[in-house]
Amino acid sequence: xxxxxxxxxxxxxxxxxxxxDDLSKLMDTNDAWIQERTGIKExxxxxxxxxxxxxxxxxxxxxxxxxRAGIDKDDIDFIIFATLSPDMYFPGPGVQVQxxxxxxxxxxxxxxxxxxxxxYALSVADNFIKTGMYKNILVIGSELHSxxxxxxxxxxGVSVIFGDGAGAAILTREEDTSKGILSTHLxxxxxxxxxxxxxxxGMGKRWVNDILADNDPNDESYYPHMNGQFVFKNAVVRFSxxxxxxxxxxxxxxxxxxxxxxxxxNLRISQFIQKKFSLSDDQVFNNIQKYGNTTxxxxxxxxxxxxxxxxxxxxxxxVLAAFGSGFTWGSVIIKW
Numbered sequence: 001x002x003x004x005x006x007x008x009x010x011x012x013x014x015x016x017x018x019x020x021d022d023l024s025k026l027m028d029t030n031d032a033w034i035q036e037r038t039g040i041k042e043x044x045x046x047x048x049x050x051x052x053x054x055x056x057x058x059x060x061x062x063x064x065x066x067x068r069a070g071i072d073k074d075d076i077d078f079i080i081f082a083t084l085s086p087d088m089y090f091p092g093p094g095v096q097v098q099x100x101x102x103x104x105x106x107x108x109x110x111x112x113x114x115x116x117x118x119x120y121a122l123s124v125a126d127n128f129i130k131t132g133m134y135k136n137i138l139v140i141g142s143e144l145h146s147x148x149x150x151x152x153x154x155x156x157g158v159s160v161i162f163g164d165g166a167g168a169a170i171l172t173r174e175e176d177t178s179k180g181i182l183s184t185h186l187x188x189x190x191x192x193x194x195x196x197x198x199x200x201x202g203m204g205k206r207w208v209n210d211i212l213a214d215n216d217p218n219d220e221s222y223y224p225h226m227n228g229q230f231v232f233k234n235a236v237v238r239f240s241x242x243x244x245x246x247x248x249x250x251x252x253x254x255x256x257x258x259x260x261x262x263x264x265x266n267l268r269i270s271q272f273i274q275k276k277f278s279l280s281d282d283q284v285f286n287n288i289q290k291y292g293n294t295t296x297x298x299x300x301x302x303x304x305x306x307x308x309x310x311x312x313x314x315x316x317x318x319v320l321a322a323f324g325s326g327f328t329w330g331s332v333i334i335k336w
Contacts, residue, residue, distance in 0.1 A: 004129035004137075005180030006334070008071070008170035009304040010064025012057050013044040013163075013291060018146075023160055028153040034160050039267020043163030043292030045146035053087045055096035057166035058142035061300070062097060065138070069170035073101050076170075077134035079108040080125055082117030082141045082296040084325075085148065086110070089201070097140065114196075115263050115324020116186075117141055117296035118167070122320070122332050123184035125171045135173045141296035142166035148198075150223040158224045161266075163292030167300020179335050183249045185242050186330040192234065195227040196325040235265060236272050238329040243277070243321050246333040256317050257283055258336075259306060263322035264288035264298035273321075285311060295324070312336055 019042045020031035034040055046052040058081060066073055081094040092110030097103075113120040118141035125137040145162035149155060174180040200206035200221040211219065239262060247254065254277050262270050267288050274284045285306040294301060299320055306312050316336040323329040 001130055001177070002132060003174040003177045003180035003182070004126045004171045005174040006169050007172050008065040008067070008069025009168070009300070009307055010061045010068060011165065011167040011301040011304040012060035012064070013165035013301070014046045014050070014052050014057075016045050016047045017042050018045045020160070023151070026151045027156045027159070029156050029160060037268070038161055039288055040161065040292050041289045043290075044165055046144055046164045048147065052144070052164070054083050054085050054142045054144045054166075055087050055093040055100070057144070057164070058093060058140040058168065059097055059100045061142065061166040061168035062101065062138055062140055065168040065170050069172070071136060071170065073103050075136050076103055076106060076138050078106055078125070078128060078137045079103070080111060080121045080137060080139045081108065082111040082113065082121040082139070083143055084112060084114045084117070084295055085144045093142070097138070113296075113324070113328050114326060115265060115293075115295050115298070116322035116326070116328045116330050118299045119184070119320060119322045119330040119332055120186060120328070122169070122171070122181065123186055123330065126181045126184055129171060129173050137171045138168065139171060140166065140168045141298075141300045143295045143297045145295070148223070150220070154220075155223055157228060158226050161293045163294050165291060165294045165297045165301055167297050167304055169300055169303070182333045182335055183246055184330065184332050185245045185249070187238070187242065187328065189327040192230075192327045193325070195230050195327070196225070198222070198224045232266065232269065234327060235269050235323040238323045238327070239269065239273050239321050240276055242329055242331040243273070243319060246319060246331040250333050252317065252333070254278070257319050258316035259312050259318045260284045261299055261302050261306060261318065261320050262286075263324065264291065264302060265293050265323065282311070
């Protein structure tokens with residue numbers, strides 16, 4: 001058995017900055033209202049007509065990660081792509097990355113676990129490497145939310161939160177099992193699936209032909225719906241539980257955490273968790289203030305920036321944790 005370790009990180013965000021004041025021109029909202037509830041000051045949104053898509057942003061992040069890993073693209077044995085916003089309903093973006101990077105015909109897997117997608121993807125990659133099946137795996141989290149948001153007052157409760165971007169990591173085999181990913185922990189509670197949901201287009205309730213036939217300008221089924229308070233209350237509980245699960249699995253006390261990188265869902269959630277675990281500002285990394293919630297991309301973007309800023313060093317214990325639609329949640333414990 002091996003461990004897996006991250007040897008390369010990269011991220012990409014669109015150039016277009018959308019501030020809270022910009023949104024106030026589109027809907028009945030303001031900077032103070034948004035910051036008070038979410039902590040977000042601005043986000044990046046893809047400009048329509050540009051060459052940025054979920055797949056191409058993933059490719060841009062991947063190129064940086066591959067270069068930093070010091071490997072050739074053809075050293076990659078497998079690709080895992082986490083997203084809720086693929087360029088096409090099918091196929092998923094994993095194969096687009098394989099083609100765009102001109103990587104040999106390796107397998108490409110798409111993960112649809114929304115906000116916890118990157119944590120789930122890391123867990124899959126980790127176990128493939130642990131068993132010896134693959135040596136080098138490219139893991140991507142990428143999202144393009146902005147083209148699918150209701151940017152009117154009706155949709156402000158959701159649309160002010162989300163941003164676009166991508167992050168990527170290269171995982172490789174590590175023979176020293178005291179280093180790298182020590183454990184991963186995954187959970188789901190599908191009874192609450194419709195508390196954070198995008199119903200259409202979907203085969204279960206409303207497919208494209210239903211939407212076209214009804215031609216209802218008030219149909220909200222193809223916009224995201226979120227029961228914000230319910231999601232918040234569950235998130236703070238599950239974040240805490242799954243972080244403790246990871247620490248206990250590895251016989252680590254809370255004060256062993258050198259860096260906690262939570263999914264950037266809401267700054268208030270991150271602050272709640274930080275206070276609960278008595279962590280200092282230097283032990284928690286947040287960047288939701290400038291990027292918003294980028295769903296599957298939020299952890300790899302934050303992880304990359306924390307590493308770039310020298311906040312993660314060799315030997316550090318790094319904890320990743322996420323909660324999102326599904327409800328799904330998970331954690332990853334890493335010895336850097």
